Amino acid sequence: MMPSGVFNTRPQQDMAIVRTRAQWLLLAAALIFLVTLGLYLPQEWVVWLIMVGIYTVAALGIHIMTGLCGQFSMGQAAFMALGAYTTAFLAGSHGWSPWLTLPLSGLVAGLGGLVFGIPALRIKGFYLVLTTIAAQFVIMWAIRQPDWLGETYGLDVPAISIGGAALKDAQFWWLTLGVAAVMLFLAKNIQRTATGRKFVAVRDNDLAAEVMGINLFRTKLLAFFIGCFFAGIAGWLWAHHLLRINPDLFTFSLSLWFLAMIIIGGMGSTAGVVMGAGVIMLVDKLVPRLSPVLADAFPSLGYQIPAALSLILFALVVILFILIEPKGLYHRLQRIKLYYRLNPFSY
Amino acid sequence: MTEQTPRPVELKVENLDLSFGGVKALDSLSFEVVRGQIMGIIGPNGAGKTSTLNCINGFYRAQHGEIYFQDKRITRLRPDSIAKLGISRTFQNIQLYTGLNVVDNLMAARHFLFKSTWVEGALYYGRTHREEVEHRWAVEHIIDFLELERWRKSVVGTLPYGIRKRIDLGRALAQEPKLLLLDEPMAGMNVEEKEDMARFILDVQEEKGITIVLIEHDMGVVMDITDKIVVLDFGRKIAEGPPDVVNKDPVVIKAYLGEQAASPV
Numbered sequence: 054m055m056p057s058g059v060f061n062t063r064p065q066q067d068m069a070i071v072r073t074r075a076q077w078l079l080l081a082a083a084l085i086f087l088v089t090l091g092l093y094l095p096q097e098w099v100v101w102l103i104m105v106g107i108y109t110v111a112a113l114g115i116h117i118m119t120g121l122c123g124q125f126s127m128g129q130a131a132f133m134a135l136g137a138y139t140t141a142f143l144a145g146s147h148g149w150s151p152w153l154t155l156p157l158s159g160l161v162a163g164l165g166g167l168v169f170g171i172p173a174l175r176i177k178g179f180y181l182v183l184t185t186i187a188a189q190f191v192i193m194w195a196i197r198q199p200d201w202l203g204e205t206y207g208l209d210v211p212a213i214s215i216g217g218a219a220l221k222d223a224q225f226w227w228l229t230l231g232v233a234a235v236m237l238f239l240a241k242n243i244q245r246t247a248t249g250r251k252f253v254a255v256r257d258n259d260l261a262a263e264v265m266g267i268n269l270f271r272t273k274l275l276a277f278f279i280g281c282f283f284a285g286i287a288g289w290l291w292a293h294h295l296l297r298i299n300p301d302l303f304t305f306s307l308s309l310w311f312l313a314m315i316i317i318g319g320m321g322s323t324a325g326v327v328m329g330a331g332v333i334m335l336v337d338k339l340v341p342r343l344s345p346v347l348a349d350a351f352p353s354l355g356y357q358i359p360a361a362l363s364l365i366l367f368a369l370v371v372i373l374f375i376l377i378e379p380k381g382l383y384h385r386l387q388r389i390k391l392y393y394r395l396n397p398f399s400y
Numbered sequence: 401m402t403e404q405t406p407r408p409v410e411l412k413v414e415n416l417d418l419s420f421g422g423v424k425a426l427d428s429l430s431f432e433v434v435r436g437q438i439m440g441i442i443g444p445n446g447a448g449k450t451s452t453l454n455c456i457n458g459f460y461r462a463q464h465g466e467i468y469f470q471d472k473r474i475t476r477l478r479p480d481s482i483a484k485l486g487i488s489r490t491f492q493n494i495q496l497y498t499g500l501n502v503v504d505n506l507m508a509a510r511h512f513l514f515k516s517t518w519v520e521g522a523l524y525y526g527r528t529h530r531e532e533v534e535h536r537w538a539v540e541h542i543i544d545f546l547e548l549e550r551w552r553k554s555v556v557g558t559l560p561y562g563i564r565k566r567i568d569l570g571r572a573l574a575q576e577p578k579l580l581l582l583d584e585p586m587a588g589m590n591v592e593e594k595e596d597m598a599r600f601i602l603d604v605q606e607e608k609g610i611t612i613v614l615i616e617h618d619m620g621v622v623m624d625i626t627d628k629i630v631v632l633d634f635g636r637k638i639a640e641g642p643p644d645v646v647n648k649d650p651v652v653i654k655a656y657l658g659e660q661a662a663s664p665v
Contacts (some may be wrong), residue, residue: 064536068529240524246521246528250508254497261495264459265575266483266512275518319498 070241087230091223099222101338106229107290109330112314113240113323114283119312120320121249122276123256124173125181128188129311132281134196134303135162136288141208141298151213151293158289159282166281167193173273177259191304196298207299210292229290236283241323244281252276253321313371319381328382332370340366406438408470410435410579410611411456416465418451418635423450426462427635433579433628438612438624441491443461443632444655449615450492453581454630457489458482469579483513488572489581492615494564498557502548502567505556506539509574539574545607546600547571562593569600573608580604586621594618599627623647631655647655 061067070079091099111133118126136158143149143157169188173181211227212219220228243249251272254262263269292298310333318329340363347362378385411433418426422433426448433439441449454460456467458479474482488509497505503562513535516528543552546566551559558569565585585601586594598621604610616622622629622643629646631639633655639646646652 061628064533064540065529068532068536242524242528243518243522246524247507247511247514247516248517248518248521250500250504251511253500253513254508257497257499260494261491261497264457264479264483264489264491264495265509265571266480268478268480273597279518279522 068245070245084234088227090300091226091230097224099226101334103222103226103229103294104335105288105330106226106233107287107294108235108311108314108334109327110232110290111284111287112311112318112326112330113236114280114287115311116315116321116323116326117240117252117283118276118280119241120315120322120326121244121256122252122273122280124170124177124186124273124276124280125312126185127182127305127308127312128169128185128192129284130303130305131189131192131305132162132165132284132287133291133307134298134300135165135192135281136285137210137292137298137303138196138208138288139285140289140292143209145208145210151211151289155286155289159285162285162288163278163282166277166284167274170274170277173277174270186305187243189308193300193303207297210296210298212296213293225294229294232286232290236286237323237327240283240326244323248275253363277394310367315381316371317374317381319383322381322383325381325383328386332382333367336367336370337363406437407625409433409468410437410470411613412468413452414466414468416452416455416462416467418448418455418460418462424635426455428465429635429637430465431630431637431640433613435611436609437627438601438607438614438625440626440629441613441615441632442617442619442622442629446634448635449632450583451635452582453489453613453615456482456581457487461559480512482573484539486576486578487581488575488577488579490565490568490572490583492583492584494561494568496556496564496567496571500554501537501553501555502543502559502570503539503553505567505571505586506542506574507535509571510535510539510576513576538576538658542570542573545573545603562589565589565593565597566600569597569604573604573610577610579611579613582612582616584615584618585616586618594621601625628630 059073066072071080087102090102094102111129114132115126115129118124139158139161140151140154144151144154158291165188169185172184176184213225214220215224245250251267253261254265254267255269255272255276259269262272288303291302295302314329314333315326316329317332318327344362374381408452409432413432414430416429417424418425428557429448429452431439435649441452443449443472451460455462456474458474458477458481462475465475466473469482469485469487474485477485497508500508516531520526520528543549546569548563548566548570551563551567556564559567569582569585572582581603586597589597601612601614601627605612612628614622624643626643628641629638629639629643631646631649632651638655639649639652641649
């Protein structure tokens with residue numbers, strides 16, 4: 054719903070992402086705020102922001118594959134690993150420029166997505182979920198083979214440097230913010246143009262989509278390619294943030310987290326992905342602080358239960374969202390906005 | 401409608417055979433549809449009416465026989481290629497994209513009229529914006545034509561049945577077809593909704609000059625708006641001709657309207 058007094062008279066207005074002057078100002082203010090966060094926040098929280106940015110990019114890929122096209126993917130962490138190892142191999146071992154490996158990481162992950170997307174032609178639902186779980190384990194198994202990449206355990210990744218100096222955490226946050234903003238823009242554009250409508254058509258009614266002339270196979274493959282491309286870009290960011298990567302980073306549970314992020318944020322909205330990533334990362338950040346407190350308060354619990362609390366709480370958050378807010382945070386935000394626009398009239 | 405000059409044949413079906421296992425759905429079915437006409441297909445349940453439409457738009461593969469659309473053989477083409485040639489359809493049990501609003505449902509139907517690639521779309525660069533605006537106007541004209549303005553931004557999953565039927569027609573029209581296949585466009589509607597739908601169908605034929613193949617059970621509607629009727633029974637064509645002739649055909653009355661209706665209605 055539009056703010057009072059704002060009407061669409063031309064399609065151009067209806068299609069714009071940012072519609073009013075107030076929204077432009079808010080967007081600019083938000084960006085400036087996020088940039089300055091890098092200067093004032095303690096290092097620990099800057100690193101947290103970087104991780105939110107990286108996970109947002111990967112979750113955007115899931116948003117395109119699952120949220121828009123309805124193709125469940127549980128191997129997103131493995132496709133991140135493909136991107137991360139591409140840059141570790143080319144920029145680390147062969148001395149390529151990290152700026153050159155940025156698109157290459159995305160492409161390699163995207164091509165990997167194409168390979169594992171092929172079964173989507175024939176199978177859907179739970180069976181497709183199983184094949185994407187297989188993707189997770191097959192890719193990670195391949196990466197662990199020592200004779201391919203030289204070392205089983207970990208590869209060094211060079212730091213990104215601009216003007217000769219390696220980026221510090223705050224500067225890396227700006228880089229992450231920039232990449233995440235560009236990826237958000239791309240995802241939003243895909244969603245609002247012909248490609249996004251094709252994806253949703255396949256998700257909502259693949260039979261009708263086929264009769265209406267949508268080539269199901271190509272559309273599903275394209276969704277896998279784009280989704281995994283995003284994962285590759287996220288992997289590139291993560292690799293250059295950590296400076297050393299190993300196969301244990303890209304776990305199956307991380308893949309599940311990405312799925313949880315779009316469920317919590319709200320399936321099918323790009324803004325929701327950011328919110329979902331933020332909420333999940335906040336749970337992840339705060340629970341380790343909670344567990345020593347709990348262990349002190351209830352010594353009878355011992356130390357195992359508070360340590361496992363993170364996973365328990367994570368599961369709890371997802372379950373609560375599915376029960377109470379199945380449409381996600383973004384939908385709730387819209388409802389709140391609607392309430393205040395209509396207040397005090399209920400119509 | 402009386403013909404002065406012979407008009408070209410838009411759709412030609414020749415000796416179509418379709419069987420599922422031992423069940424013969426269509427048995428050497430042949431008919432022609434002249435450009436600009438409304439042709440009705442009637443017949444009892446299970447007579448093969450929907451199967452005929454599914455064969456025409458490539459959803460089923462007939463075992464024998466050929467289908468020609470504007471003298472082009474389309475028998476072996478995939479559904480998406482056939483849609484691109486200009487054949488679109490509506491469904492008996494509505495098959496809309498329930499999560500999209502009315503505008504996006506119609507926009508999604510026009511996907512093959514967009515020339516910009518997905519990369520251009522992702523960057524929102526070049527012709528993407530111009531095309532989006534251009535097609536949005538075309539969609540708005542169809543919304544206007546079918547009087548759907550009120551529901552333009554409603555998610556179709558939440559709309560009532562009669563409206564969704566109309567959106568289904570709108571989505572078929574959004575593909576700018578030359579031939580429109582309507583599978584029971586009035587099933588489950590009340591009299592007013594049926595009258596509206598009949599008016600829209602006649603408007604489509606007259607204003608847009610689209611050839612229509614129509615399946616309908618309501619005999620009153622079929623007799624009123626069609627130019628020609630093909631009657632099917634157990635996959636075979638048992639009668640063909642103008643409504644007033646078919647209406648009086650004793651074979652049709654026996655097979656379709658039942659023994660009791662043999663006296664004039």
